[in-house]
Amino acid sequence: MKKYALYIATLCFGLSLSGCGKDFLNKNPQGALSEEQVINSEGVEANLLGAYGLLNGNVSGTWGNSSSAPSQWLFGEVASDNAHKGSELADDPSMNRIEMLIPNPANVHLSQMWQAYYEGIARCNRTIALLRRDQGEENTISAARAVEIEAESRMLRAHYYFYLWRVFRNIPWVDENTSPDEARIIPNDADVYPNIIADAQFAVENLPDAKINGEMGRMDRTTAKAYLGKLYLYQANYGLALPLFKEVIGGKDITGMPFQNNFNVDTEDGPEVVMASKHAINPDGSGDNANVGDMLAGVHGTSPVGCCGFHQPSFDLVNAYKVDASGLPYLNREYRVDPYLSDFGQTDDEKAAYVVDTAIRFDPRLDYTVGRRGIPYLDYGVMPGDAWIRMVNWGGPFIGIKAMINQSQFASNAVPGLPYVTGLDVNIIRLADVILMAAECEVELGNLNGAMAYVNAIRLRAATLPPKQVNGVTMATYVVQPYASFPDATYARNAVRMERRLELAMEGHRFYDLVRWGIVKETIESYSAFESQYLPVYGGVVFLPHSAYFPIPQIEIDRSAGTLIQNDGYR
Template sequence: MKKIHILSIIVAGMLVATSCGKEFLQKLPQGQLSEPQVASKDGVEAELLGAYGILNGNISGSWGNYAAAPSQWLFGEVASDNAHKGSEQTDQPNMNMIENYTSNSANDNLSTMWQVYYEGVLRANSTLKLLKADQEGAKQITSARATEIQGEARMLRAHYYFYLWRIFKNIPFIDENTTLDEAKVKPNNEDIVPKIIDDLKFAIDNLPTTKINGQSGRMDKNIAKAYLGKVYLYQKKWGEALPLFTDVLGGKDITTMPFENNFDVTKEDGAERLMVSKHAINSNGDADNANVGDMLSGLYGSSPVGCCGFYQPTIDLVNAYKVDNNGLPLLDNSYRTNEYKSDLGLAGAAKTNYKLDTTLAFDPRLDYTVGRRGVMYLDYGVMPGDAWIRDATYAGPFVGMKTMIPQSQFAAHAVPGQNYVTDLDVSIIRLADVVLMAAECNIELNNLPTALNLINSIRNRAAKLAPKKTRYGNNAAKYSVKPYTSFPNQDYARKALRFERRLELAMEGHRFFDLVRWGIAKQALESYSSFEGSLLPAYKDLVFNSNNEYWPIPQSEIDRSNNTLEQN
């Protein structure tokens, strides 16, 4: 169910050719099939698989898809207090602009995001148009399957539009009934969220609860329910979101689903995985269908991966995993006192002889999220510090872990000679996310005991994580994570929920969007800048304003629309 290169990109499917900058769609390549020729069972199914293919954020090739990664690491994490771009300050300077809130409409990361996900919209629309032609003509597809295909295509379209909406907010809505001429000048002055909701409701009503054809990457009813609940959450419609989350969680016990399995390339179809971008290494070693969006996050230098040194956890995130004597997080941000910064700032003998302080009290999820000097890292051995980092003085002494696979799996799950390109799947929505969204709804509806139980289920599972070790075989920290005994009031519960989402979902693409929808982005990010900038000067004095909650629309797209699109 990976990228399907369909030669029959039809005229009827060119609805967003101009707005997406897909010039090759504006003329028929030699040997291209006409609409009647592909308005068949095989043609529709192939077009639908092509729509699924955009889930990995890649249209073709392997390099350059980072901004469109399904993990949304650049916009969701680097723009937040969780991650740095990494590498060196002069590398990928347009990413620096995303990180420090100075992006302009010429930023190529914005163009990539726009073009890739509108390509997904295009393919979903093309599927629906071909399906309609079949149903009005030869009817090779049964009515039951036709309804499922509609549900899948509209679910995918809702996802692609939601990703675009979170980044740009004001975007044109183009569906299967939009003509090419209309698409060229479609304005972006309409709130598209109701259209997203309509698609998701249709998917809920018409998708099965089981996977179509037994294929784990297919859309289903529970995915649609979780996604609609998430959209309602962004609208602060707690009462409408909660029943959807409750349905998805019915009969499931998150404490029986190991946290680490979510990032294990050998256990990718586990019970916690809801909506997933499936990845694969092609039989010829081609990486088109692999996890190309996350490839830059590979460890640098002498590491077994060898490239590319981007996407490093912040010092602030690492310290957020500190716990108090009761095994609870420090909700008042006092974790920044006596900060832990590994060997940052040391030189000479002090640097060479640095030894990990194993007496620090940490939530064990830290060492399943972050690589730090002196701690065992997957099966690579002990993380040595700077030898695996491009420039620690710029982006800090820590490396990420959730995007990496064990060295023992390179042969089966990485592109030959490119161990930073793997087929590790990416969770777009996993069950822990739903648990915490349900807890958030309960808090906002003032159902604090229920919220307490939900949050504690996440913490009780974290307590089951095996301790990570040092080179000497002893525990790498004084690990502790315990449940909350009570939520004394709604404000405390809200802080606990927001902190828990950070700890559980760190480096998975959620953080920036959470801060924005909670209305605390300016406060949180400028406070973070004050702390992080005192240790790493590149992040000092960041200023975040309300216009930074969304990004500029690419100027190239405004030009193609003959200035119909209005800049944010």
């Protein structure tokens, strides 16, 4: 396969045969081909699959794309109040700076994010360019299929640009009409968001209703509608976003779609999937098409996984799952009163005698999102506490669940000997996300009853989760009830925002939500004050105006010979 190392300063094009569904993720290189040889149906389709290949944020190999993971756990969760980097203080200190919101332009995770997603953009651009040449010269692709290919490419390109825009905000626009020489000098002083919307609009108008070839990883009109709605939502354009969300939701009843199925490799292609990064273990057992972006979240120590101990839920997140006597969440941080800490800070003797307090009222989604001592963890057995934690006094006593697979699934869905590299898909958009975005729109458009109905659908589904038990004993007072009313817009807004946190925790949304809601400074600084009572290193975080986005990688500025301008606050 011809490899094109495309970054924004050099603008070559990528060609890969990694695909978008598990059945055709397992492609092997077919040798070097000239450009003339790929101006045909087979070559264009192969380039398109290569464009899909960057959905997992991985250009090559099985290391080095944590920052570009489709789950966006580093920027979307660790930078927020939901999670800590975890692991140890000295392990990847560049992540520590992102968590503390003091990144510098030389941070390796910034350049990895930039390069991975501009590679994805390049593959989309190359697909469109080859398609145009085929239609003008060879015409081996039908007109109908040509429109679909362009729509798929532009939907993927919109996604890649949107991921970059959320992190860096001020980015250069490069499309299929940009030459390599032009790309070197394109500045980042123009708003690219209208172009992103235009790509998504084209996709809505031209993608088919059904998945092409029945492959779940493909873009279709439903995916495009959800994504375009999300783009409008980030602009606070609720009137345009809501109809799209309603079309995606249709008559679907989420209460019958098990929450846990979204995070199980055997049930991941369920009805809740709107857009996913498809992952698979290659036939030879290698994992470059696997979920390598989340591999560092592997459960550490004596656990069946044995590595790597990153992406640990925060005390604040865990306590947010407490509910009041009515089975409703605490919307004003009352959950911080008498916080639940598991066995954190106890003496060795106290830990030896530790017993789970089953009287605490918890939303059951807690124990399907967070691993805590004394509670069954997937099929690994009861989580023992410190023995599965890399460094408790650094990352806290909790571990994530959503990125892990069952031990019984290791043989066919994990790299041999490396069970933290799995074939588990990552949901980029799922139906619950769409429903809660619709609820948000309803609040802002004044339909509080409509918003409540959407939120209650999510809560009714949560109430069906099987309680976690040990020897027949239920390990918490699990309760989650629907709201009886949304008395005013402020209450409704807070309820929707809390529901997004509880439902989508550890899935990469939180930091970006806080930024677009305009509450990120107060939230992060309050969180820092609370969390540092137990993990002092996280104290004193100050959220500055520029902290809503991250610096342009210095290496990219250098490659552009100064054409790219550093973001304000990082100069």
